[in-house]
Amino acid sequence: MAGKKRRVRVANELPKTRRLAIKKALDEHESGGRPDWDRSSDWKDIRFLRKRIKTGEMRTVHMPLLDVDMGDSWPIPIIVFHGKRPGPVVTIIGATHGDELTGPSACTNLLSSKFTEPGGALDPQSMAGTVRIVPVLNLPGYRSKTRYFPDGRDLNRAFPGLAKGSTTSRVASMVKKNLIDDSDVIIDLHSAATGRSNMPQIRGDLSHPESYLLAKAFGIEVVLDSKPPKGSLRRVANQMDIAAVTYEGGGANRLEQTAVKVAVHGCLNVLKALKVIPKNPSRPRFRLNAGGSTWLRAGEGGLLDMFVGPGSIVTKGDVVATISDPGAPGLSVDIVAPENGLMICTATNPFVTAGTPVGHFLPVTKHIELLKTQMDDRGILIVNGSQGDAIWREEEEMVEIKVEGDWSGGSVDAEWNQINAEDTEQEEADS
Ligand SMILES: [Zn+2]
The missing domain is CATH 2.40.50.100 (RNA polymerase II/Efflux pump adaptor protein, barrel-sandwich hybrid domain)
Known part of the structure; x- marks a missing residue:
């Protein structure tokens, strides 16, 4: 980093017992240096859901949420980047709750050509490790604009799931097997439930060392130290010693661009901190670790x-x-x-x-x-x-397209209702 910035840290809002627990866990934890991420170790093509992904390649693979021969198996797209060098497996998930749109939008932005083209931040040719982006995990819920699965259950309370359990439980089991078990790092992107809106915040169990480091790496000011709820994706991940945090921003059924922007920025920060992509992560001026x-x-x-x-x-x-x-x-x-x-x-x-x-x-x-x-x-x-x-919104090579024709009924909204039709003459006289 260029120059020496004055760092102000706010990390003492946690209760003392919790601070000691976190410190103890961090002290006992041997950080960094995974031999299998060593640059000299073996690194080759992978198979994900029977599809081959070569090093330096990005590929979309569909994962069925249900293992069925009949009926809808709900295949969801997963975009896999397989880097050129050894590194961690990072999974970024949106819409575990189908009506929470911050995650799907952030994932879509990360997948824009601005990022994925040669030389872009997510160019797989300059990447280490493997990044898997799941824009919409609960696709049936997303399609019907609801938090839940069609059986009325909450996927984020159904983990680890059962292959022969309820519909949602089967989905949880499939997600665990294919997306959680072999992840090193998971970022689960959420919004507040319907009727409220969250400021951008990270939630993680700070006494789980790898999750603590991940929470810091996301690079935002508000971090809530919280034990994951029973049945949540974060909880099963932590139980397997996988680093996992939940990002919360915005509200259900809304699209708040600030929350989306912070989500994109935070995911890129994590990838930078893990050296999956080049450049240094951006750090906040202070951090509130809230207990x-x-x-x-x-x-x-x-x-x-x-x-x-x-x-x-x-x-x-x-x-x-x-x-x-x-x-x-x-x-x-x-x-x-x-x-x-x-x-x-x-x-x-x-x-x-x-x-x-x-x-x-x-x-x-x-x-x-x-x-x-x-x-x-x-x-x-x-x-x-x-x-x-x-x-991702940069307007490069703007193409202006001319559409010829007449407004049906006389003005843009004339056919919408009678009032508009009557206003036509007035409107045209004004303009
Ligand atoms: Zn949620």
Whole structure:
């Protein structure tokens, strides 16, 4: 890295017992240096799901989620990059929950020709190891715009799964066998569940050393130290001593470009940190390793007016939202920040009942001033990787295509309804 940057680290928001557990695990862990990733070791073509992938090649392989001869086996595309040199197997997964679109969009951007063309960041000719990108894991859920599999179950609670179990359990078993078991590193890309939106954040068990290193490598400010839920992909991976983290950004059924951009940036950071692709990873100025949080809940029912968003930095006593009820005119109730801290998730659904969670609040007792030095003019923490242009969007060789013809009915929307048709003359007179 060029020059010497002053590093400010915020890593002391975790409870002491947890800090000691993480330190102990890291001390006992022998980091780096896997003999099989040595440049001089044997490295050759691989087979993935019976398809041969040569070194220096990128290939799309379809994996059926169900092992059947009849009915839909739900084949999903997996894009495999097999590098020229030895290195880890990295699996990047989107849409374990079918309605969470940050992952599919981030994967699609990573797979744009901007990245994969010769000389691009993901050119397999300049890569080490093997990278597998799964844009949409829960394809049936994605197609029907839901979190769940068609049997109503949550794939991320079904691991390790059973080959002869429920539909979702069979899928989990297939995913484990083909995508988890031989991974060295897994990044699982998620969004908040429907009705709320997350600021970009990493979740990982920081007492699992390889996952801790992976969480750091992603290169963003907010890291939640959390034991993976029972049945989750992260949990089975960690149990097999595979590094795994969950990235959370944005909300279900929405496409929030900041969350997508940070996801792309973070995945590239991990690949750089692992030396799978060239260049140095980008580091945040500080990192919040959080060991606990509070959910702010509505005390009354009604319509919610949020004054803050995901990533808002708040001061103790700030009004973060107000609730009013059309049935009780003149009355309203404020929700205030209990401490100084960061809103890592906020509600997007205005309908609330007493008890509805409206915000996920991370108390930041120390260093709140440091957070404020990295805040935009709306009071939102600027996350590493969220700034600058989205490079996959660069408009090179712009082609302008002329489409000739007339607007059916007289104007662009005339056929949509009668009102537009009547406005036609007026519109054309104006323009
Ligand atoms: Zn999810």
